[in-house]
Amino acid sequence: MTTRTGLSLLPGHFQLDDEEKAEYFILKIAYDSTLLQSLRKLVTKNKLFVANYNFEGLSPHDLTLKEGEVLEVVKYDDDDGWWYMHSLDTDSKGYVPINYIAPIKGKYSPMYYKYIYYHTVSRDEAEERLSQADTQAGTFLIRESISGPNTLSVKDGVTIRHYHISIENNQYYINPRVKFDSLNDLVQHYMTEADSLPCSLTVPIPKQANTPIAKNKELEINKSHIKFEQCINAGQFGETWKGDWKDKGPVIIKTNIATDITQETLLVEAGILQKLHHKNIISLYGVCTESYPFYIVTEPMNENLKYYLNKTLITPAELVDIAIQVTEGMIYLGEQDYIHCDLRAENILVYINIGDHNTVKIANFHLIQHLNGKKYWTVKEDTKVVLRWTAPEFFTLNRLSIKSDVWSFGILLWELATKGKEPYPDMATEEVKEAVSKGYHMPIPRDCPEPFKQLMPNCWKNHEYKRPNFNNIIDILLKYKISYL
Structure with a gap:
């Protein structure tokens, strides 16, 4: 009707x-x-x-x-x-x-804008989205940038134009003649009048919610059989939950809900997990891809390592054992020619074995890269990384390698030694970026296991080739473990 x-x-x-x-x-x-x-x-x-x-x-x-x-x-x-x-x-x-x-x-709600008009896409991707046949003049998006100013991309009818949004004294502007206290104020102004733009802004291109793609029938799990029970990790790369698979038992569920992670990214991660088989790498059970949000379903674990460190009294010998298990997992990844690119305590899961030593497994492979025989991966412009764990070559050369994972492992050792504290605790994120680029290293924590004191400064060498590899690292850790027996 x-x-x-x-x-x-x-x-x-x-x-x-x-x-x-x-x-x-x-x-x-x-x-x-x-x-x-x-x-x-x-x-x-x-x-x-x-x-x-x-x-x-x-x-x-x-x-x-x-x-x-x-x-x-x-x-x-x-x-x-x-x-x-x-x-x-x-x-x-x-x-x-x-x-x-x-x-x-x-008029659009400012809070709606906060989540809708920011995009982590390249210039070419922005132009592709704005060039779609059904987009009207004034359609726009704001491209987020890690290293520089954000950019307003707007369709003026036929052409896609790009304008840097500068920040000065906590005010935002495209034209220094007109400044605003927030990005929302800037957008609202240019929706009211074109001012220095070729046309006024009309509607934002919404972030693309993920739509189903071809599923892997061998791995597909009926979503109605998956029950969520407890969130054990949440952030910009998705949520990780403890849950239950009907008639199968406990599982871990990773979902891409309310993130910028596409279904393609999540399914690429699942495809890689399907190929990896190691006692210190999380094992894949299956995926749910028939409707958004998508799930990766893996073997059951108790909690992430950061939370475990925060709440548990751990002996030096157990800290070293955890480091050994992570190192063994990283050696395996290197042998398969992969780099993890996000090695940190939150991305390591712990299975608590009552009466026996606990098992840790590397998880969250959203940034994993296959090097295909190359020495390093040239990072795409809009790739989001967690800066406090990231090696200096990312900031200076825009690349990551297995030795970058070694740097991150050094930060992980610092997390182990400090019971899961956030690295660079007295610095803002931008300060960390600047300090690491200039060669700054965190002080070695007192009262940490001896091999950690030896390894941390070596893992944090500014030049990649001066850092140890994971085989060198495990030799040092095993010598300490043997001396403890």
Whole structure:
């Protein structure tokens, strides 16, 4: 059925003016009496959204969505990628990932912008997205940058133009004549008037929620058989949960929900895990790829190493044993010509063996690279890395190698020695980047195992070729372990 303006009552990707919006809901109430009580009030501007994609809730607190469903915001958290929303179609409430919804019409909420208009894409990828046939003049996105200023990319009709967003005295500007206290203020200004741009901004290109791709039938697990129980790690590279696989038992689940990680990246990670078989590398059970979000399902573990270090009294001998197990896993990866690129305590999982030594396994292979016989990997412009664990050659030469993993291993030893503290504890991230680029090394913690004191400064040599390899490292650790027996 349609309204007098031709508006379908089964909304998809649409935009309404205020009159059409009111008409839509009046008619919807008239034809669906169950909505009379659910429509608490006429939805005001900035609160009405449409679901752009299907979403299956992960927990009882989440709101399952169907594409085209109309939603209103109940509350949002400034520092979270999830909003608590009310579905006007089903009269249900729950949490929704912000990159699954879009405002229907009018001024965009600043908090919506925070999660939608920032993209970690290259210049070429930005131009490809903005050049799509259905994008109008003024469509835009903001490209995030690790090393330099963010960039506003905007379509002016035919051409894609790029403008650096500079920061001076905590103010943002494209033209130094007009400065703003926040990026949101800058965007709102240029939506109101073009000023120095070729046209005013209209709508952002939303971050692309992942859509299914061809699945590996041998690995595919029925998503309804996977139950989430406890989150053991969460960050920009996804969430890791303890869970249960129906009729199979405990598992670990990694999901790409509310992150910039695409389904391709997650499935590449699963494909690599399928090839790796080592006692100190997490073992793959399967994947769930039929609908977003996607899961990697692996063998059960208890917790990540950082959390374990924080809460557990650990002897020097056990610290060395953990380091040995990680080293053995890294030797295996090197033999397969892989580099991990994100070796740190949060990405190592612990299986607690009562009455026996615990097992640790390297996990989270979202940045893993196969070198194909090369000495190093030239990092793509928009690759996100965790800077506190990253070797100086990333900052100076834009590359990583197996010796970069050795540097990260040195930081991991520091984590072991300090019971899981964050490296460079008195520095902001940008200060770490500058200090490491200039040759700064953290002080060696007192009261740490002797081999750690020997290894840390060697792992942190500024020149890659001066650092030990993992075979050298395990020799030193094993000598210490033998002396303890």
